[in-house]
Amino acid sequence: MVGPVNIIVGSHVWIEDTGEAWIDGEVVKISGEEVHVQSTNGKTVVAKIANVFPKDTEAPPGGVDDMTKLSYLHEPGVLNNLAMRYELNEIYTYTGNILIAVNPFQRLPHLYDTHMMEQYKGAGFGELSPHVFAIAEVAYRAMINEGKSNSILVSGESGAGKTETTKMLMRYLAYLGGRSGVEGRTVEQQVLESNPVLEAFGNAKTLRNNNSSRFGKFVELQFDKSGRISGAAVRTYLLERSRVCQISDPERNYHCFYMLCAAPPEEREKFKLGDPKSFHYLNQSKCYKLDGVDDTEEYLATRRAMDVVGISEEEQDAIFRVVAAILHLGNVEFAKGKEIDSSVLKDGKSRFHLDATAELLRCDAKSLEDALIKRVMVTPEEVITRTLDPDSATGSRDALAKTIYSRLFDWLVDKINNSIGQDPNSKTIIGVLDIYGFESFKINSFEQFCINFTNEKLQQHFNQHVFKMEQEDYTKEEINWSYIEFVDNKDVLELIEKKPGGVIALLDEACMFPKSTHETFAQKLYQTFKNSKRFTKPKLSRTSFAISHYAGEVTYQADLFLDKNKDYVVAEHQDLLIASSDTFVAGLFPRLAEETSSKTKFSSIGSRFKLQLQSLMETLNSTEPHYIRCVKPNNVLKPAIFENLNVIQQLRCGVSAVRTFYIIEALQPRFWVMELTSLIFALISLRAFWKLLESAVLVILQNGRFMSFSIVLVFLLRKFWRESKLQLI
Numbered sequence: 001m002v003g004p005v006n007i008i009v010g011s012h013v014w015i016e017d018t019g020e021a022w023i024d025g026e027v028v029k030i031s032g033e034e035v036h037v038q039s040t041n042g043k044t045v046v047a048k049i050a051n052v053f054p055k056d057t058e059a060p061p062g063g064v065d066d067m068t069k070l071s072y073l074h075e076p077g078v079l080n081n082l083a084m085r086y087e088l089n090e091i092y093t094y095t096g097n098i099l100i101a102v103n104p105f106q107r108l109p110h111l112y113d114t115h116m117m118e119q120y121k122g123a124g125f126g127e128l129s130p131h132v133f134a135i136a137e138v139a140y141r142a143m144i145n146e147g148k149s150n151s152i153l154v155s156g157e158s159g160a161g162k163t164e165t166t167k168m169l170m171r172y173l174a175y176l177g178g179r180s181g182v183e184g185r186t187v188e189q190q191v192l193e194s195n196p197v198l199e200a201f202g203n204a205k206t207l208r209n210n211n212s213s214r215f216g217k218f219v220e221l222q223f224d225k226s227g228r229i230s231g232a233a234v235r236t237y238l239l240e241r242s243r244v245c246q247i248s249d250p251e252r253n254y255h256c257f258y259m260l261c262a263a264p265p266e267e268r269e270k271f272k273l274g275d276p277k278s279f280h281y282l283n284q285s286k287c288y289k290l291d292g293v294d295d296t297e298e299y300l301a302t303r304r305a306m307d308v309v310g311i312s313e314e315e316q317d318a319i320f321r322v323v324a325a326i327l328h329l330g331n332v333e334f335a336k337g338k339e340i341d342s343s344v345l346k347d348g349k350s351r352f353h354l355d356a357t358a359e360l361l362r363c364d365a366k367s368l369e370d371a372l373i374k375r376v377m378v379t380p381e382e383v384i385t386r387t388l389d390p391d392s393a394t395g396s397r398d399a400l401a402k403t404i405y406s407r408l409f410d411w412l413v414d415k416i417n418n419s420i421g422q423d424p425n426s427k428t429i430i431g432v433l434d435i436y437g438f439e440s441f442k443i444n445s446f447e448q449f450c451i452n453f454t455n456e457k458l459q460q461h462f463n464q465h466v467f468k469m470e471q472e473d474y475t476k477e478e479i480n481w482s483y484i485e486f487v488d489n490k491d492v493l494e495l496i497e498k499k500p501g502g503v504i505a506l507l508d509e510a511c512m513f514p515k516s517t518h519e520t521f522a523q524k525l526y527q528t529f530k531n532s533k534r535f536t537k538p539k540l541s542r543t544s545f546a547i548s549h550y551a552g553e554v555t556y557q558a559d560l561f562l563d564k565n566k567d568y569v570v571a572e573h574q575d576l577l578i579a580s581s582d583t584f585v586a587g588l589f590p591r592l593a594e595e596t597s598s599k600t601k602f603s604s605i606g607s608r609f610k611l612q613l614q615s616l617m618e619t620l621n622s623t624e625p626h627y628i629r630c631v632k633p634n635n636v637l638k639p640a641i642f643e644n645l646n647v648i649q650q651l652r653c654g655v656s657a658v659r660t661f662y663i664i665e666a667l668q669p670r671f672w673v674m675e676l677t678s679l680i681f682a683l684i685s686l687r688a689f690w691k692l693l694e695s696a697v698l699v700i701l702q703n704g705r706f707m708s709f710s711i712v713l714v715f716l717l718r719k720f721w722r723e724s725k726l727q728l729i
């Protein structure tokens with residue numbers, strides 16, 4: 001960030017602070033490149049002049065609703081503005097066209113009631129306070145007026161409020177495009193009620209969020225010519241499968257398991273269920289209940305939502321029967337068998353749970369037992385049956401549980417889509433993307449790799465749509481804009497997805513080669529990317545690798561990459577379930593055409609995800625995007641706590657926000673130009689005049705000396721011209 005040039009003794013400034021990110025104070029001395037600052041918290045700090053930023057002493061005490069209205073556009077100014085607004089429960093702030101939403105961690109019903117929706121309906125952007133409804137309104141109006149599809153990209157870290165924001169967007173779009181007074185299940189009702197269904201099966205309590213979505217989601221609302229919702233489709237991405245079998249304290253498994261254990265007694269009896277503490281897949285963590293959540297009520301609410309979405313009672317019974325079967329399956333334990341590397345059921349309890357699983361899945365108990373402890377290998381000469389040791393049998397059990405659960409989740413998504421129905425005649429859509437934000441933990445595995453790959457893609461999309469568009473315009477108009485150049489992330493994306501030779505391709509190769517281990521995979525990466533600026537091999541490690549992402553460097557542990565990337569169903573499991581006498585269960589395991597052909601195609605989670613992302617990007621590229629950046633103000637998930645360091649970290653890492661700061665950086669030393677332009681904008685509001693003024697400024701200022709001022713002015717003029725254009729529409 002470039003420091004300001006006009007700091008003098010007596011200036012009020014912001015200086016960096018390890019505890020608070022930024023603190024304010026007054027300059028008491030300047031010696032050479034150093035400034036001495038008396039901070040408001042009583043410390044005297046010496047800092048480099050380049051790292052000190054002017055503070056606007058006349059800023060309104062409640063902050064400004066758009067960051068571009070700040071006199072000084074810099075990081076401490078932005079942070080302070082968000083903090084001031086948050087204190088007043090003003091959780092929304094614009095940065096130009098981008099909405100920043102700070103999670104209030106408390107219900108603010110007045111913000112989202114029907115009265116509020118009525119207010120935003122038809123209101124021009126910026127006319128009312130910043131709001132999710134305003135973003136949905138802009139998207140909807142743009143769609144109606146320009147006949148173009150729009151999308152709203154909601155990003156942020158876990159617990160920042162993406163899902164809640166998405167729900168508000170959907171509610172508002174359903175309000176605008178819904179059929180009020182229509183009897184029966186409308187498309188919009190079904191879309192809204194699909195949320196609780198997906199949440200019951202795809203959300204769980206994690207350390208960072210009590211209701212964390214463990215999958216990504218893109219909801220596409222289709223509209224007819226008159227702007228009514230005529231169809232919808234939900235696309236989901238990468239459900240976290242490992243959670244079905246493995247949880248750590250104080251997290252929980254997927255909500256549906258606890259709901260079913262709290263179902264009315266007759267249901268529990270039917271499924272032979274009891275206390276969640278008695279199930280291995282649930283009792284690895286001591287957390288069973290969520291504060292303020294009644295699982296019995298949630299069970300009934302989920303069933304009601306399923307009714308609305310169009311899932312029949314029979315199907316609902318089958319769904320919960322499968323959920324119960326997974327719980328019983330998790331309690332099947334193994335002991336060493338008589339032969340080497342073989343196993344048997346551990347005890348009578350395991351036998352009971354195995355029988356219960358078989359009964360619920362409507363398959364043969366002996367076949368289930370064999371599918372868990374034996375493997376059949378077909379060679380050209382003979383058919384060999386191999387037994388599994390207890391550890392491998394446990395692995396086989398967990399693999400079966402994960403496969404069944406993920407197939408069940410996919411079934412639900414398909415059912416929702418079929419039931420809501422698609423409108424083949426719809427020409428325009430509004431898509432809402434609620435997808436995991438950038439992640440960097442102490443230990444990062446394949447999941448983080450995929451999540452960060454997604455964020456790189458979204459970052460590229462943002463670059464292309466916002467900056468490249470601007471750049472193209474400037475280039476066309478022969479304006480030098482070199483100092484707003486941004487770091488392109490094409491090279492990281494190549495490193496990840498290039499075919500052949502990218503990380504995903506190398507991982508697939510490793511998975512197909514039987515002798516590969518995570519070590520040989522890591523060695524291959526080291527060798528391939530030894531000259532890449534974006535790749536490093538951490539010293540002393542033989543299996544980890546680091547990628548320099550747009551939001552920072554992340555070190556990945558390659559140890560489980562191979563296992564997690566393999567996307568196949570054990571043949572014995574497939575054969576077992578396809579033979580189920582229950583059509584629902586058998587239907588979860590259809591035999592694919594390629595499986596029946598002689599050449600079995602290798603399929604990997606990474607490659608499939610890459611294709612899904614490609615298709616998502618194609619959809620997004622055909623729409624006019626809008627951005628909402630959700631921010632989590634604290635890690636204790638409580639209202640009224642705004643932790644500066646936490647927030648700044650998110651703003652620096654976030655898709656879009658990072659780029660916003662680029663503009664801010666570019667503008668920062670020239671803040672007085674902002675004031676001048678604000679004055680001009682306040683005086684002028686005619687569209688034609690904008691264009692004229694823009695050309696005039698270009699002609700007058702487009703010479704070497706004033707180039708930087710001209711670019712700032714033109715940038716702002718364009719922005720405001722576009723906005724005034726929007727309002728005229």
Ligand SMILES: Nc1ncnc2c1ncn2[C@@H]1O[C@H](COP(=O)(O)OP(=O)(O)OP(=O)(O)O)[C@@H](O)[C@H]1O
Nearest residue numbers: 105106107158159160161162163164209211212213
């Ligand atoms: N606008 C809001 N009003 C009130 N509470 C909110 C709002 N946004 C978020 N919250 C609270 O924060 C919690 C976390 O929000 P949410 O589940 O939307 O986060 P997320 O970003 O989708 O997280 P994840 O990526 O883990 O799914 C919610 O359960 C809710 O309690």
